[in-house]
Amino acid sequence: MGTKLIIDTDPGVDDAFAIALAALSEDVDLLAVTTVYGNVALADTTRNAQRLLALCKRDDVPVAAGASRPLVHPQAHRASRIHGPDGLSGRSDILPEPARELVSGGAVALLASVLEAADEPVTIAPIGPLTNIAALLAAHPGIGEKIARVVIMGGALAHGNTTAAAEFNIWSDPEAAQRVLAGGEVHCVLVPLDLTHRCAIDAAWLAQLAASGPIGAALDALTPDYRAHYRTVLGYDGMMVHDAVAVAEAIRPGILRTEAVPVQVECSYGPARGATLADLRSPGQRAGDAHPEAVLTDVAVDTELAELQTFLLERLTGTPR
Ligand code: BDR
Ligand code: CA
Numbered sequence: 273m274g275t276k277l278i279i280d281t282d283p284g285v286d287d288a289f290a291i292a293l294a295a296l297s298e299d300v301d302l303l304a305v306t307t308v309y310g311n312v313a314l315a316d317t318t319r320n321a322q323r324l325l326a327l328c329k330r331d332d333v334p335v336a337a338g339a340s341r342p343l344v345h346p347q348a349h350r351a352s353r354i355h356g357p358d359g360l361s362g363r364s365d366i367l368p369e370p371a372r373e374l375v376s377g378g379a380v381a382l383l384a385s386v387l388e389a390a391d392e393p394v395t396i397a398p399i400g401p402l403t404n405i406a407a408l409l410a411a412h413p414g415i416g417e418k419i420a421r422v423v424i425m426g427g428a429l430a431h432g433n434t435t436a437a438a439e440f441n442i443w444s445d446p447e448a449a450q451r452v453l454a455g456g457e458v459h460c461v462l463v464p465l466d467l468t469h470r471c472a473i474d475a476a477w478l479a480q481l482a483a484s485g486p487i488g489a490a491l492d493a494l495t496p497d498y499r500a501h502y503r504t505v506l507g508y509d510g511m512m513v514h515d516a517v518a519v520a521e522a523i524r525p526g527i528l529r530t531e532a533v534p535v536q537v538e539c540s541y542g543p544a545r546g547a548t549l550a551d552l553r554s555p556g557q558r559a560g561d562a563h564p565e566a567v568l569t570d571v572a573v574d575t576e577l578a579e580l581q582t583f584l585l586e587r588l589t590g591t592p593r
């Protein structure tokens with residue numbers, strides 16, 4: 273019945289596209305959506321996730337709220353300057369009201385129960401700070417056996433977006449990211465900014481989405497604040513769909529090309545806090561290290577851009593594939 277998937281998310285405009293991508297894909301068995309603070313506060317990210325599933329007529333998907341702050345160091349910075357005051361360009365009210373109550377007990381409990389009940393390993397796509405996933409691994413030793421892959425949108429090899437060194441999701445909770453990426457409990461795929469920046473979509477792509485029907489029109493209507501921000505970053509009318517790129521890999525394994533390298537997260541309180549240090553040396557060069565047995569992460573480094581953009585548009589517009 274297709275890829276079994278859980279999305280952990282902080283919607284967020286690009287999260288909205290990622291949730292819709294999974295929710296509208298017939299070959300995806302979307303088992304749950306869990307929420308985390310991040311782009312905006314937890315109450316907003318949770319309500320946004322519920323309403324996005326209602327838009328996609330996926331009230332069968334359980335939603336639970338997770339962490340409202342990072343594991344160790346409080347961090348008050350949110351990304352409402354980019355995603356708008358409610359996380360969806362101030363337009364979340366255009367979405368339908370949730371038709372289903374939140375699952376009580378919280379995100380970690382829902383993640384654990386869905387994973388335990390699954391008859392095959394499940395893919396998790398964390399597209400916000402990694403706090404819930406680190407808490408899951410800490411609270412449920414051995415749960416990694418129930419997880420096929422953790423496909424993470426996060427990190428930056430060349431430069432960050434929140435600081436010179438760090439990408440937003442990893443910078444928001446570096447200790448959690450280090451536990452997930454370097455803890456050795458789960459097979460991780462990291463989809464960093466270096467690749468997602470190359471996968472930006474343009475005004476013509478968005479116009480096709482908007483013209484495709486009520487769901488496409490609603491998704492497009494959530495973009496104005498976000499698109500205005502990225503117009504200045506990109507220098508043309510378009511926007512990044514970071515989280516949708518990661519979910520594309522989660523549901524179509526191999527659509528991104530990856531390289532297996534050790535990745536460590538900088539957790540000090542200096543200017544590099546939240547940086548993802550990928551060891552791009554050859555295995556031979558690494559062999560002389562004190563700890564050559566480092567955990568490997570599959571870092572996404574390339575894709576066929578046109579194919580990816582077409583895949584995203586076809587899935588979001590419901591056109592034949
Ligand atoms: C990531 O940060 C958030 O603002 C986006 O939703 C995405 O998950 C990009 O750095
Ligand atoms: Ca996100």
